[in-house]
Amino acid sequence: MANTQLYRGFRYPREIISHAVWLYFRFSLSFRDIEDLMASRGVIVTYETIRQWTLRFGQQYAAELRRRQQRRGDKWHLDEVVLTIKGKHHYLWRAVDQNGHALDVLVQSRRNRQAAKRFFRKLLKTLRYARQVLVTDKLKSYAAAKVQVMPGVEHRQHKGLNNRAELSHQPTRQREQQMRRYKSPRHAQRFLSAHGPINNIFQCQRNRLSAQQYRHVRTQAFLLWNEVTDITKNA
Template identity: 50%
Template sequence: MKRLPDPHYRHRFPAEIVSHAVWLYHAFCLSCRDVELMLAERGVVVSYETIRRWCRKFAEAFASRLRRRRPRPGDRWHLDEVLIRIRGVQYYLWRAVDRDGVVLDVLVQSRRIIRQPSRRSSRTLNTGKSRYLTNSTENSHQPTRQRERRMKRIKSPRQAQQFLSARGPIHQHSHPSRHLMSAAEYRVCRTNAFDVWKQEMCVRTVS
């Protein structure tokens, strides 16, 4: 099993700063230059190119740790696709969410082909156009559209797949479904999300 990159290992900046930069970039619609400016206001002088390298190196590892923390999804998934253009070529971006609106997986592909579950699987994929069934999936595309406009261009399908696979868990972890909670419940959920992030990304593990 490939070992995940460790933000504590041979880096000039503490892991807390590295993870915070990655969190800012993926939790909000910010550019690397925006994150550079926000860190500079706190007295942390780091270039936007360094922030870009941190995101490429650690985002997927951080997202994998958050996925392990997610509750087990239900057997019914909802699928929806949007069209994105990469270097002038049209691609399909599929996103699967469970009944609670949690993004479970994303897939960027050049053809409109849906991979159905095997016969042994109890999982059901709903690809209907019912507004009720697909509303949560369609809403989950909105942060991607915002980020796509912010990035201005995506260089390759591989870059899109890597970025969106990492962004989904990090963004959703940082944005609980506020409309389903009271203000007090939301604050508790938000505090728990902050604590989990610190535990998973900033605490050095002893091997």
């Protein structure tokens, strides 16, 4: 991140702050769980302080990871699921590539053509490269929005083809249960927009790699994380 001012005013060193933030976004842990894990290593910090760290640094880490990420695949799988927030239905729109890497998310109150257009435009703004194929379920809003926003892209609409996008919601559901639902649409958007990029770099597809290859990929992921969180400046 190359920002010497990033951690100014914080009592704890950047290694501790970034490690707590990593634990929160990487695993299904509560703030109290992380407080206990940190205490087991001799670091006494309250769960409320950890919560403040995730709010302060999660988005910044994720933004830097997005800037540094490798180009993702050109086949985009899109899907939307219902989020119940304070008794009201909202919709989490998510896009992943053919390798399962999260591309972007958007929490909206609607599931119509305008909502689909808004999500397409957000994707195009974030991912500035040509896409070849768009894969969705049979929701008519996708087709109507695609004609206006991405008319030249091949669109495949079939529920069976979109399993990758549907499976990508599972970690989100696990976190939603662990957090006892999201507190507001803004809370959901803030958490999920940081959760995706942070998890992308540690998504190493272990089942396709040898043990040696996996260790190498994982080492590279931690090196990138240390650069993004500015830890290397203390080395």
